[in-house]
Structures are given as structure tokens and as C-alpha cells.
Amino acid sequence: MKIYFAPLEGITGYIFRNAFSGIYGHIDKFFAPFISPSEKCPMTSRERKDITPENNSGINLVPQILTCRSDCFIEAAKELQAMGYSEVNLNLGCPSGTVCAKGKGAGFLPETLALQKFLDGIFSYAGSSDLKISVKTRLGYYDPDEFYDLVDIFNGFPISELIVHPRIRSDFYKGEPRKEYFAYALEHSKCPLVYNGNIFTAKDYDELSGLFNVSLDTVMLGRGLITDPSLADKLKGFASDTYLARFRKLHDTVYQEYRKVMSPDINVLYKMRELWSYWQNLFEGRERDIKRLLKARKCAEYEEIVSSIISYSTLRSNSVA
Ligand SMILES: Cc1cc2nc3c(=O)[nH]c(=O)nc-3n(C[C@H](O)[C@H](O)[C@H](O)COP(=O)(O)O)c2cc1C
Numbered sequence: 001m002k003i004y005f006a007p008l009e010g011i012t013g014y015i016f017r018n019a020f021s022g023i024y025g026h027i028d029k030f031f032a033p034f035i036s037p038s039e040k041c042p043m044t045s046r047e048r049k050d051i052t053p054e055n056n057s058g059i060n061l062v063p064q065i066l067t068c069r070s071d072c073f074i075e076a077a078k079e080l081q082a083m084g085y086s087e088v089n090l091n092l093g094c095p096s097g098t099v100c101a102k103g104k105g106a107g108f109l110p111e112t113l114a115l116q117k118f119l120d121g122i123f124s125y126a127g128s129s130d131l132k133i134s135v136k137t138r139l140g141y142y143d144p145d146e147f148y149d150l151v152d153i154f155n156g157f158p159i160s161e162l163i164v165h166p167r168i169r170s171d172f173y174k175g176e177p178r179k180e181y182f183a184y185a186l187e188h189s190k191c192p193l194v195y196n197g198n199i200f201t202a203k204d205y206d207e208l209s210g211l212f213n214v215s216l217d218t219v220m221l222g223r224g225l226i227t228d229p230s231l232a233d234k235l236k237g238f239a240s241d242t243y244l245a246r247f248r249k250l251h252d253t254v255y256q257e258y259r260k261v262m263s264p265d266i267n268v269l270y271k272m273r274e275l276w277s278y279w280q281n282l283f284e285g286r287e288r289d290i291k292r293l294l295k296a297r298k299c300a301e302y303e304e305i306v307s308s309i310i311s312y313s314t315l316r317s318n319s320v321a
Contacts, residue, residue: 001215002028003232004163006196006222007064007136009033011274014055015261019253021059023246026232030059031136031220034066034091036104037076053084062134066091068103068114070121077122077131087132087160090122095138095169106169109150110141116153123157132160136196136220139181141169147181155190162191163220173223183212196220200227202234226278247282248310251275255306265299272302282315 005012005020005027017030035047049055051063063080065088067073077088092115094105101107108115126133135154140146146168154162164185166177177197185193195216199205200223209215225231229250230243240246254275258268273294280290289309296302 001236002218003235004028004194004218004220005030005225006220007031007033008222008226010271011226014050015257016254017056017059017061019250019257020229022253023249024229024233026236026238028060028218030061031089032061032063034064034094035076036066037072039069039072042072042076042079051080051083051085061085062087062089064089064091064136066094066099066104068108068111068118070118070125073118073122074125077125078129081129081131086130087134089134089136089163092135092137093165095172100141100169106138106141109138109146109169112149112153116156119153119157127158134161134163135159135191136163136165138165139168139178144168144178144181147184151185151188155188159191161194161218162189163194163196165196167197179208179211186212186214192218194218194220196222198224199231200224201231205235223278226275227281243315244310247315251279251306251310259299265302266297268299269296269302283309 003026005017010033012030012033021027021030032051035043035051037043043051051061063085065073065076067076073090080088091105092108094100096105099105099107103111103114108118122133125131137150137154140150144166162185164182166179166182167173167175168178182193182195195208196219199208199219199221204224205216205219208219219235221231228234229247230240233240255268255272258271262268262271276290276294280287280294283290286309289305293302293305293309296305
């Protein structure tokens, strides 16, 4: 079984990836949050810093590109190849209003003729330059039945892996994934498939495998891995008695690394608050402290609350056991 770490913009940047991979194993590939190339510039200095190999040593990283222009995709891919990357991922799933309004991400899905032409362009480049292109897609923009045509389109290209998040744009990340459409892909797609969406526990994975009547070979995990960083260990059957110690190490490493590159305190704390929006459910009975932590405006205050939460807690057993 292979486990991929989903890209989560604002969360799984190089600081988080390094901290995570130094403490937890069993991730076969990390996907970087998207870069968004423009006509003038294949990537910003901030985007470059996130994916440069020197900031990702020992991490099997796949950069992701968000665009609806084949020329911009190819220019960005050339830069990524020059950095040493042999696979890039195309984002056809981002549901954000500003992204979709520009016809990118999930906003590209209903433009099937333009999409076909775009894929012709980038795969003809890939064929001549030994580049692998994987695709991360939703089912459609307006209606999940758009997926039937999309599968036919994708079948015309040598996509190295097709990662399917079985929701439409207006679902954003809410509600149950429309798993029956992934079952359709299992029958009709010629591309190697990766399932993504709402796997938070080993039980969720087992239920999916039962539903599809196959043991899913490759899954991509996002929020589930942030919420329970040892989820990949559990899915692969590696038991551990160090959940809390490793969680503390992950927290402290991410926090210290953010402190090195960010100021004032409040900017660091904004980043940590986002993580705690996932972690808060791990600490049963500490709701009042977590509320205080989410309001802290100074690092000293934050550190004191974190210490008291982590030192005197056990992780909530049903989330992480
Ligand atoms: C805060 C946030 C940021 C995200 N950023 C990206 C991104 O940069 N690229 C992408 O393809 N998907 C992005 N996603 C979608 C995730 O990669 C993933 O598809 C989604 O969270 C569903 O998987 P999960 O249920 O395992 O979390 C983002 C999702 C969230 C919640």
C-alpha cells in the first residue's frame, strides 16, 4: 500500500513537511501546495523557496501546478525539471472562487474542449522531455455526472496517476465524498488511480476497501494526517506507544521553525492556530485551554498554554489509538 500526503496550502509547506518527515515515516510521496505560474513568471520567489530541493532534502516531493494555459504549465515544468523533479502534478480541483473565476482548478473542468487542447499541449511536451504528469481532479464543476466525459478525456493521455477527490466544486470539502463515482473510475479509467477524501481513521480506509471490493493500492490523505499525524503508521500496520511524545515533537519543531522565519509573534500564532483547528479534538477535556490558546497574542503565553495542555494530557483514544 502507498500513502500520499495531500497538498494543503498554508499548512503543508516545507517547514511542516520537514518536521513531519523527520518524526513520522510511511509517506510515499508528498504533494506540494500549488504554484500558479503567470505569463511573465513561472513561479514567485516564495513558491520557489517552498519547493527548492535544498529545503526538501530526503522528501519524495511532487510539485503541483495550477494553470489553464499550456505555455505557462510548460515553462513552470521546465524550471521544476531543472531543479531535478521528474513528476509534476496538475491541479484540476481547487474550488476557490478567485481560482475558478480564472478558469483554473475545478473551474477548468467544464471547459472540456479547452481542457483537451491543454492536455494535448502539455503531454506532447512531456513525451519529448521525459516528464511524468499526474492529475488531481474533482468529479466536475456543476454536476458529478461531468465525470463520465472527464474519464474519457483523461483516458486519452498517459497520465502517470489520476488522483480523484470525488466531490464537485460546490461541495468544497464538506459532506460525504461521492464514492460511487470513484467506483465508476475503478471500472472505466485507464490511468492508475489514487483515492482522496475523508480518510480520518484506519476504519474509514477499511470501509472504503469494503465498499469498492478492492484493497485500495494508493490513497492520498490530507486533513486526516494533520489531525492524526500517526495515521499513515496505523494504515500500514505499524503500532507505536509514542503517540503523545511524537506529537509534542512535531508541534515543537513546526513552532520553532516558524519562529525562525516569521515575526511578529502574531504571525507565528496565526500559523499555529490553523494547525490547532485540526488538533483541538485530540485533547479531550482541555476545551477551555484550547480556547485560550486560540486567542493568545504573544508567544510566551501560547507556549505556557501548550505545555500545560500537552504535559497533562493523553491523546483522545478514539482519534489516535
Ligand atoms: C486548507 C486546505 C488547503 C488545500 N490546498 C490544496 C492545494 O494547494 N492543492 C490541492 O490540490 N488541493 C488542496 N487542498 C485539497 C486537499 O489536497 C485534499 O484534496 C482535500 O483536503 C480532501 O482530502 P482529505 O479529506 O484527506 O483532507 C486543500 C485543502 C484544504 C482544506
